[in-house]
Amino acid sequence: MRILVVEDDAALRGQLVQAMVAAGHTVETAADGRQGHYLGEVEDFDAVVLDLGLPLLDGLSVLRRWRAAQRPMPVLILTARSAWQEKVAGIDAGADDYLAKPFQMEELMARLRALLRRRAEHGSALWQCGPIALDTRQARVLVDGQLLSLTSHEFKLLALLMQRKGEVLSRTELAEHIYAQDSERDSNTIEVFVGRLRRKLPAGSIETVRGLGYRLVDATTA
Ligand code: CA
Numbered sequence: 690m691r692i693l694v695v696e697d698d699a700a701l702r703g704q705l706v707q708a709m710v711a712a713g714h715t716v717e718t719a720a721d722g723r724q725g726h727y728l729g730e731v732e733d734f735d736a737v738v739l740d741l742g743l744p745l746l747d748g749l750s751v752l753r754r755w756r757a758a759q760r761p762m763p764v765l766i767l768t769a770r771s772a773w774q775e776k777v778a779g780i781d782a783g784a785d786d787y788l789a790k791p792f793q794m795e796e797l798m799a800r801l802r803a804l805l806r807r808r809a810e811h812g813s814a815l816w817q818c819g820p821i822a823l824d825t826r827q828a829r830v831l832v833d834g835q836l837l838s839l840t841s842h843e844f845k846l847l848a849l850l851m852q853r854k855g856e857v858l859s860r861t862e863l864a865e866h867i868y869a870q871d872s873e874r875d876s877n878t879i880e881v882f883v884g885r886l887r888r889k890l891p892a893g894s895i896e897t898v899r900g901l902g903y904r905l906v907d908a909t910t911a
Contacts (some may be wrong), residue, residue, distance in 0.1 A: 690735040690805055693868055694718045695725030695751065696767070699742050705738060709801075710740070723747030729755050736804050739784075740767045740798070741775055749775075756783035759831060761824055762817050763804040765797075795862050806869045816851045819907030820891055823851050832891060841884050846879075850895065850905035859902040 692714045696702040697862035702718055709716045718731070719725035722743035729737055729751070741748035754766055763785040768775040776787050785807075786800050816823040822831045829848060832835040839847065849866045852859065867882070868875075868902050883903055893908035 691733070692801070693717045693725070693728055693732075693734040693737040693762075695722070695737065695743065695748070697721060698740070704794060705797070706739070708798055712798060718745075721769060722748060722751045726751040726754055728759060730758060733807065734762050736801060737762055737764045738767065738801070739764050741779065749778055752779065759822075759824055759827065759829060761807055761827070765800060765804060768790075769909065775903045786891060789866040816848075818851055818854045818905055819894070819909045821847075821851070821894065824847070832889075837889055839886075839889065842882055843889070846882050847883075847884055847890075847905075850903065854905045854907075857898045857901045857904045862902070 690713075694702060694703060694705045694709070694710050694716055696718070697720050699720070702720065702790050706716050706718060717728055717734070719834060723745040725739065725743065725748075726746055728734075735740055739748050739752060740909055743751070748766060752766070755762075755764070757846060764783065764831050765780040765786045765788060766776075766784045768779060769786055775791075785804055788800060816825060820833045823829075825848070826833070828844060830839055831843065845867050849863060860879040862880045863883075864876040868878070882897060892906050894903045896906055898904055
């Protein structure tokens with residue numbers, strides 16, 4: 690797994706790297722909040738260990754900025770022992786777990802394993818098809834990093850197409866997925882929703898397979 694460690698204490702940073710490399714992970718490090726924020730924004734990590742007390746940009750601001758930018762990776766924050774307010778603020782800012790300093794390295798590694806396991810069980814929180822990214826945790830869609838405004842029907846439709854990208858889905862299948870009630874189901878309206886969704890997505894993303902249904906493709910490589 691690929692882990693980012695953001696910690697300004699060089700000795701602790703070294704211990705964290707050592708423990709993670711020993712556990713078979715690949716580790717990137719940052720010694721201040723600005724560099725940490727940058728790495729977490731432009732690179733993908735399976736998990737992040739983030740100290741809250743950091744120079745240049747504090748850990749809470751780093752975390753808030755990542756979450757505001759829809760960065761979905763699990764984050765474990767390191768807080769000061771006595772500061773319970775920090776833990777609350779950290780969880781509110783989108784932390785997945787926290788550990789108070791000083792801590793045993795074994796405990797940190799156990800919590801990290803739990804985070805990675807939870808992430809694996811839920812599958813990837815971010816589904817990708819070319820420039821389209823669907824964040825299943827936050828129910829949001831980004832195209833080239835720009836938030837897309839979708840109705841709930843459009844979102845459900847796109848979610849199914851993305852989950853099964855490359856496969857042809859019939860109008861009936863799509864209607865069954867979108868409408869909870871049998872009585873509401875009308876496969877003719879699917880055409881309308883597909884039409885609306887198409888106008889919001891990069892051209893060529895939804896292919897019509899005549900007589901069969903629709904298929905989502907990465908239009909940028911077609
Ligand atoms: Ca610190």
